[in-house]
Amino acid sequence: MEGWLYLFRSNRFGLQYSRKRYFILQEGCLKSFKSKPTSDSQEPLRSAVIDSCIRVTDNGRESFSRKVFFIFSLYNASNHTDCLKLGASNPEEAARWIHSLQDVAMEPGTNSKRRWQPYRLNDSMIATRKRSVDWTSSANMHVDAMTSDVIAPSQWKIFGCKNGLRLFKEAKDSNSISSDFPAIMAVGVIEGTCEAVFRTFMSLGLSRSEWDFCFHSGRVVEHLDGHTDIIHIQLCRDWLPWGMSRRDLLLRRYWRREDDGTYVILCHSVVHSKCPPQQGYVRACLLSGGFVMSPLNEGKECVVKHMLSIDWKVWRSYLQKTPVRSMTIRMLGRVSALKELFRAKGGDQFPSEFLTGEVESINASEEQTKQEGDMMQLEDDKMEDANDAPVSCSSSLIGLNDTSDEFYDVPEPSEDKQDINSQEQQTAVPTRSTAANFVKKLHDLTSQKKGYMDIGWDSNGTPCYGSTLQKDSTLNMPCTWAASDPSLFLIRGPNYLKDNQKNKAKGTMMEMVGADWLQSDNREDNIAGRPGGIVQKYAAQGGPEFFFVINIQVPGTTQYNLALYYMTRTPLNESPSLERFVNGDDAFRNSRLKLIPYISKGSWLVKQSVGKKACLVGQALEVNYFRGENYLELDIDVGSSTVARGVVNLVLGYLNNLVVEMAFVIQANTQDELPESLLGTCRLNHMDTEKSVCVESINNP
Numbered sequence: 001m002e003g004w005l006y007l008f009r010s011n012r013f014g015l016q017y018s019r020k021r022y023f024i025l026q027e028g029c030l031k032s033f034k035s036k037p038t039s040d041s042q043e044p045l046r047s048a049v050i051d052s053c054i055r056v057t058d059n060g061r062e063s064f065s066r067k068v069f070f071i072f073s074l075y076n077a078s079n080h081t082d083c084l085k086l087g088a089s090n091p092e093e094a095a096r097w098i099h100s101l102q103d104v105a106m107e108p109g110t111n112s113k114r115r116w117q118p119y120r121l122n123d124s125m126i127a128t129r130k131r132s133v134d135w136t137s138s139a140n141m142h143v144d145a146m147t148s149d150v151i152a153p154s155q156w157k158i159f160g161c162k163n164g165l166r167l168f169k170e171a172k173d174s175n176s177i178s179s180d181f182p183a184i185m186a187v188g189v190i191e192g193t194c195e196a197v198f199r200t201f202m203s204l205g206l207s208r209s210e211w212d213f214c215f216h217s218g219r220v221v222e223h224l225d226g227h228t229d230i231i232h233i234q235l236c237r238d239w240l241p242w243g244m245s246r247r248d249l250l251l252r253r254y255w256r257r258e259d260d261g262t263y264v265i266l267c268h269s270v271v272h273s274k275c276p277p278q279q280g281y282v283r284a285c286l287l288s289g290g291f292v293m294s295p296l297n298e299g300k301e302c303v304v305k306h307m308l309s310i311d312w313k314v315w316r317s318y319l320q321k322t323p324v325r326s327m328t329i330r331m332l333g334r335v336s337a338l339k340e341l342f343r344a345k346g347g348d349q350f351p352s353e354f355l356t357g358e359v360e361s362i363n364a365s366e367e368q369t370k371q372e373g374d375m376m377q378l379e380d381d382k383m384e385d386a387n388d389a390p391v392s393c394s395s396s397l398i399g400l401n402d403t404s405d406e407f408y409d410v411p412e413p414s415e416d417k418q419d420i421n422s423q424e425q426q427t428a429v430p431t432r433s434t435a436a437n438f439v440k441k442l443h444d445l446t447s448q449k450k451g452y453m454d455i456g457w458d459s460n461g462t463p464c465y466g467s468t469l470q471k472d473s474t475l476n477m478p479c480t481w482a483a484s485d486p487s488l489f490l491i492r493g494p495n496y497l498k499d500n501q502k503n504k505a506k507g508t509m510m511e512m513v514g515a516d517w518l519q520s521d522n523r524e525d526n527i528a529g530r531p532g533g534i535v536q537k538y539a540a541q542g543g544p545e546f547f548f549v550i551n552i553q554v555p556g557t558t559q560y561n562l563a564l565y566y567m568t569r570t571p572l573n574e575s576p577s578l579e580r581f582v583n584g585d586d587a588f589r590n591s592r593l594k595l596i597p598y599i600s601k602g603s604w605l606v607k608q609s610v611g612k613k614a615c616l617v618g619q620a621l622e623v624n625y626f627r628g629e630n631y632l633e634l635d636i637d638v639g640s641s642t643v644a645r646g647v648v649n650l651v652l653g654y655l656n657n658l659v660v661e662m663a664f665v666i667q668a669n670t671q672d673e674l675p676e677s678l679l680g681t682c683r684l685n686h687m688d689t690e691k692s693v694c695v696e697s698i699n700n701p
Contacts, residue, residue, distance in 0.1 A: 001025040001100040006069060006087040007032075011678070018064055018087070022425070025050070027098055030074075030108070036162055048084075052587030053077050054105045055622060056098050058227020059639055060255070061202075062087070070094035071226055075102065090255055090349050092195050099259075106345045106591040127449045131274075150598040150612040151504065156185060160457070163336035164188055167329065170604075181287055183309035183604050184325070186332035192342040194293040194302045198263040200338065203292050203578055204231065206559040211338040213239055214331055221275045226613075228254045228646045232275050238245065239330060240244075241323065248281040254609070254646045261299060266290040266650070285311040288605035307604055350406070420476065465533030466565050468516035468693040478656065478686035481515040481564075483508075489596050489663040491676040505663070508678045509575055510548055510566035517687065520695040526626040527551055527563050528633040534565065539630045544569050546582075547631035548679065550664065554648055555639030560692060566680040577666045577673055582632050589617025590665045600683075601659035609647050609658075616667065620644060651688070660684040 002024040010016050022033040023043070028051065031044035039695040059071035069087035076082035088094040156168040165186040177281040190197055200211070204218035214235050234248045251267040258264065269285045277283050292305040300541040306324055308328050377635060472480035490502035514534055518524060528549040538545045547567050572579040581592055594614045599607045622640035625634040638644050651658070664679040 002095075003093065005097070007087075008064070008069075008071065008085040008087055008102055017063065018069075021045075023086075023097075023321050025097075025104060028104055030101075048102045050101060051075075052105060052201055052585070053244055054101070054107065054588075055640070056097055056101045057086075058094070058226075058257075059066055059642055060228075062226055063223075068112050072098050074580050083669060085584070086574075087191055087437070090195060091263075092261075095257055100241065102284075106587060106619065110327060138444045148612040149502070149596045149614045150486055152598065152600070152612065153489065155604070155607075161338070162329070163325065163333055164339060165332070165336050167332070181305055181309050181311050183288060184328050184332060185305055185307040185604075186329075186335050187303065188335050188339055189296065189301055189336075190304050190339045191301050194261055194263050194295050197293050197304060197338070197342075198255075198257075198291075201265055201293075212334050212339045213337060214334065216246075221272055225642045225646070227642050228649075230270065230275075231270055240327070243530075244314070246280060247284045248278065249286055250275050251286060254650060256402070256637075256643050256646070258611075258613070261295040263293040264290065264608060265292075266605055268605055268650075284313050286605050287311060290605070290608065292608065304335050304338075306332050307608075308332060334682070345632070350592050376699050437637045452589050465516060465527055465530055465535070465563070466699060467516075467534065469515040469517040470678045471515075472685065475683070475685060477619070479517070479688045479691045480685050481512075482685070483512045484598075484661040484663065484681035484683040486663070486678050486681055488598065488661065489665075489678060489681070492668055492674060493673045493679060496674055496676075497671055503675070505678045508680050509578060510568045510680045512564065513567045514565040514678050516561065516563035516565075517680070517692045517693050518563070518698075519689070519692040520559050520561065523553060523559055524551070524561050524695055525624060525639075526633060527624060528565075528631045529628050535628070535631050537569075539628070542569065544629060546572060548578075548582075549633040551633055553635060553637050553639070554638070554652075555645070560689065560696075562684075564680070564682050577668065577677070578679070582627070586618075586623075589625060590623060591616065592669075593617050593623075594665045596663040596665065598661040598663075600659055600661050602654060602657060606654050606658060609650050614665070616673065656686045657686045657701055658684075658686065 002022070004020060005023050006018040007021050008016065008018050015658050022036045024031045024033070024037070028049060029047055029527075030050050031043055031047040033042070035597075037044075038348040043117070051698065053076050055077050057075070057077055059073055062069055070091045070093070071085065071087045075084065075088070086097070111380045142222065154169055157171045159168055159169050160167045166189040167656060168185040168187065170182045170184075204220070208218070216234040216236045218233040221232050222634045224230045227599040229252075231253050232250050235246065237244075238248050240247070250272060252270045253267050255263065267286055267289050269287070269684065286308070289307055290622050292306075294305075295304045296300075296303050308331060310328055310331075312324055312327060314324060355661060453656065470477070470480050471482060473482055475482055484503040486507055489505045491505050493499075493501045493503040516527065518527075527533070528551075530536065530549060535547045535549065537548070545567050546569075547565060548604045549566070550564045552562040552564075554562070555591050568575070568578075572582060581589060584592075593674075594618050596612075596614045597610045598612050600612050617636060620641055621644055622637045626635065626636070638648050649699065651660075661681070663681045665676055666676045666679060668676045
């Protein structure tokens, strides 16, 4: 893999800037050049080893110098100060680099100890390493042919066609929570790539008026992170019924790109202190909505799904239910308008402004700071040019910053900047914010007053690890757990390497025996190793039981931990795949454990944000492993990924209206490992953050 990328950093005065460099990823070594090398013997300016210590994170979209970049970061898991921030001009290029870097880091034999050894390529070694990484083949190793790994009934029923679009409504047996304002979806095919359509939907510039007949103006109120922002959109009056006031929308917008090239944009209404209701406009409430763009015909076309569930805030005596529904259907017609625009302009042949679209405005203070820093930046540029002589290959990512000691890496934006004011929100407008302030601001608005079962306690009347979340096999009680039906999930069959076929799972390798729903002020690691829990009680008895503990860590001012306990009495050597995973190194584990998520009850917004596709946990998130005498615990840090953090922030807002089901499986990559078997399953019923148990009450009963 090779190509031009942008290197982002800050200088000694705190000014952010970028440098364009030509990068080559070649068999475990990432090399940087000022220009495209003319021969294989040309020495790079800087280089670093990519091995099993390296993690790659997708930081999403950011704006620098009034230009949008798609950012990703590399960091050393054992030393987070050893990091590198890179960017591409389009999301597809960024995705290719992310996949290539992840695949190289996960390659067998990449020993983390090599990370700290001197590394320099001589001419003979360069000659033997001409073949670069084929990102297409390596990335496709992790992309299954099926679009879903869960067998679930469709929540949609077609009710008509209009302007080349198929129109769907929620089925009557759907588990939607917005029955007063049912969701409607339009589906059509656009003659353009998913990337082009995605960037068009994200645009809030004047060119949006070429296809969005509802749009009057729009702006970004606050940029939360690379995947999430707050936007304000004012709608035109022309298409609204006669006498109806203008409407506007204040939305939290989240986006992500799937491994198969699908783009997802999800929106819902919020309240924000920087954008109160405006005179002359009535603020409508988008309960759930967004776009899904999936590639078709080898990526030359895409299937676009546009969904809306919206409360237009009209008097019931003014408009009946049918006219209000027709307004939503008419708004969905924007897909048809965009379809005709792409056809008229020849697919992806659009002006750059149309595709890059929205660029966050630079306020006056930022402009002034930039002007004051121009002379300082010129001085720094001269220093940098003096330091740009070729050097030997380094084992540190910091070396690729090609700067002197006076420069340092660009700090990531802090979540503390995400200030969404929800004090004045209406009950029908569920505001979402960070996981840190969710409990304090939003839980009272989304929770339903239901009866709860008591948590688990030991014989002394104190809660113990492994029993703080109650089991309910009837699936009726909220804030409980149960094992999911394995037949819901699809896993690789015996001939998967030949036919890509997946089959229904018939059982699990381990039995789920307990769960914890905890809260703490600090990050809680190695829960299975703490005295008094069910794992240590079995260890004291010296039995054959072995535990597999998955500890999902949700970041925030109040940290939440969901710990799932799986147990087997069968010796590990009778389960080869499990034994290899338990006794393997971290790189092997990161490349094998898959999570299959499924929201069996909840709104379209949450279902679409979570998806139903298996993902390799160790590639998407940072995982710490703790091996004990009779257990292996996986501590999964959700906050290590901006994509996962955005999903969790959204899910937390609807948590006690959801039924979440999960399955874990050790991926089979070779014929002797097939067919796959589920490691275990879990079903969480209407979880409630207020029912989580404080860790201090367990440690200090």
